[in-house]
Amino acid sequence: MRFTTLYFLFFFALVYVVFWIIPRRFRPYLIFVASLGFYAAWSWQFAVHLLLVLLVNYLALIRLLGRPRRSTLALIVLLNVVNLVFFKYFYFILGTASQAVGVIGPERLDAWLEHNLGVSHIVLPLAISFYTFQLIALQVDAYRGKIPERPSIIEYLMFSLYFPHFVAGPIMRHSDFFYQLRNLKPDETRMLDGLLLVGAGLVKKVVIADNVDFVLKPVFANPGGYDWSTNLMAALGFAARIYCDFSGYTDIARGSSKMLGLDIPENFKAPFLSASVGEFWNRWHVTLMMWLRDYVYIPLGGSRRSPARNYANLILTMALSGLWHGASFTFLLWGLWNGVFVSIEKLLGVRTEFEPGFIRDGFVSSVARLAFRFGGMVYAYLVFALGLILFNSQSLQSAMNMYGQIFFLRSGAEWPHTEYVFNIVAITLLFNIVQSRKQFHIPVGWKSYPVLGALGLVVLLLLGSFPPGTTDFIYFQF
Numbered sequence: 001m002r003f004t005t006l007y008f009l010f011f012f013a014l015v016y017v018v019f020w021i022i023p024r025r026f027r028p029y030l031i032f033v034a035s036l037g038f039y040a041a042w043s044w045q046f047a048v049h050l051l052l053v054l055l056v057n058y059l060a061l062i063r064l065l066g067r068p069r070r071s072t073l074a075l076i077v078l079l080n081v082v083n084l085v086f087f088k089y090f091y092f093i094l095g096t097a098s099q100a101v102g103v104i105g106p107e108r109l110d111a112w113l114e115h116n117l118g119v120s121h122i123v124l125p126l127a128i129s130f131y132t133f134q135l136i137a138l139q140v141d142a143y144r145g146k147i148p149e150r151p152s153i154i155e156y157l158m159f160s161l162y163f164p165h166f167v168a169g170p171i172m173r174h175s176d177f178f179y180q181l182r183n184l185k186p187d188e189t190r191m192l193d194g195l196l197l198v199g200a201g202l203v204k205k206v207v208i209a210d211n212v213d214f215v216l217k218p219v220f221a222n223p224g225g226y227d228w229s230t231n232l233m234a235a236l237g238f239a240a241r242i243y244c245d246f247s248g249y250t251d252i253a254r255g256s257s258k259m260l261g262l263d264i265p266e267n268f269k270a271p272f273l274s275a276s277v278g279e280f281w282n283r284w285h286v287t288l289m290m291w292l293r294d295y296v297y298i299p300l301g302g303s304r305r306s307p308a309r310n311y312a313n314l315i316l317t318m319a320l321s322g323l324w325h326g327a328s329f330t331f332l333l334w335g336l337w338n339g340v341f342v343s344i345e346k347l348l349g350v351r352t353e354f355e356p357g358f359i360r361d362g363f364v365s366s367v368a369r370l371a372f373r374f375g376g377m378v379y380a381y382l383v384f385a386l387g388l389i390l391f392n393s394q395s396l397q398s399a400m401n402m403y404g405q406i407f408f409l410r411s412g413a414e415w416p417h418t419e420y421v422f423n424i425v426a427i428t429l430l431f432n433i434v435q436s437r438k439q440f441h442i443p444v445g446w447k448s449y450p451v452l453g454a455l456g457l458v459v460l461l462l463l464g465s466f467p468p469g470t471t472d473f474i475y476f477q478f
Helices: 006-021 024-040 044-066 070-101 106-116 128-143 153-161 174-180 188-221 228-259 277-281 286-297 307-325 329-348 363-392 396-407 418-436 448-464
Strands: none
Touching: 006 024, 024 044, 024 153, 044 070, 044 128, 044 153, 070 128, 128 153, 128 174, 128 286, 128 307, 153 174, 188 228, 188 418, 228 363, 228 396, 228 418, 277 329, 277 363, 286 307, 307 329, 329 363, 329 396, 363 396
């Protein structure tokens, strides 16, 4: 069930009304049932599979809270990783092994599955990357003694399945959620802020991301048919498109959650205002990057080791980020691309909040600081956009063709959409500027009613304009 359909509007409206009518003690049960139904609407078989995964993890969680043994933690983490690897990376591993040593390939496996089991291939469960990382974080935190009290089974299931964030994040920690469950009450300010976020998210997704997607697809499908400037603008445009798509989803998720009286973490902090690649990755998909920092980078030694080991840890962590997004060499190379730039910046002494050390106070220095900041923003955006060629290309060969067109200034067909894509990039930067300021609030009371009615109308119009067959949220595939 997609957020950008009228079906979801009716579903959420029903949940919202019942949620605030029933006694407080029954609200977690309602969210659990609604969340399970939300997932089962995609596949009831995988809903059963997910429940089994959650129950096994709950048993391990209780054991870790009682007797935090390393062997218990290792076993449950291994089970979660095996579940993820089987569904998401099995074809990638099998295909690589087939090319390297000649074992059975994915095509023959699919033929065997079709003949013997009646299924055409192994299906990737919705949101498996998100819920796997969230469950691993919960187990590790229990082992480290960071969970002060044992959650009830219904609190745990509500946390694990919570439908506003479940299918595409943000990745939550226990500290983001459990403490809120015992103080749920209607809040008009939060409800209005939530509706404003939902409206903003729909504008990003339906008005911007979906429309520019149809313009960009032909270029990524056939980069050799277009000149270098078209390929470059397509890469810049895709950076804006993925931001509007993913942050739009997050806005809808956070807004829906606020209307239910719960806050979930913000996943984007104006990333396109970053003046370095390192700063960018502290602002983009924040919950994933914090997860990788706390559960991969720091356990590997972080910056406490030698400089060479530190750079290796950074590159390895970013490579894992790439593989988390998808099982292919293009995603791995995309992660390595970002890891190398972050490491180079660290080697050169570029701080996360970029500012050259020689700049001092004063008017001239303020102008210089602004110029360096703007130059850094252009550099960080360009690095991100060029890296996304690997992220969005269907194959490594297609990505190399696109890079060849850009860096060798090759000719090709002209593109009539350059100005349109440039405007999309400018609008996306405006969204980042707004996001960097204090959050807007709708005044509570009778003055809010016209605004409330207008926002409701915008939501209805935008949902009605999203017909079946248009684009899903990009991060649904992860």
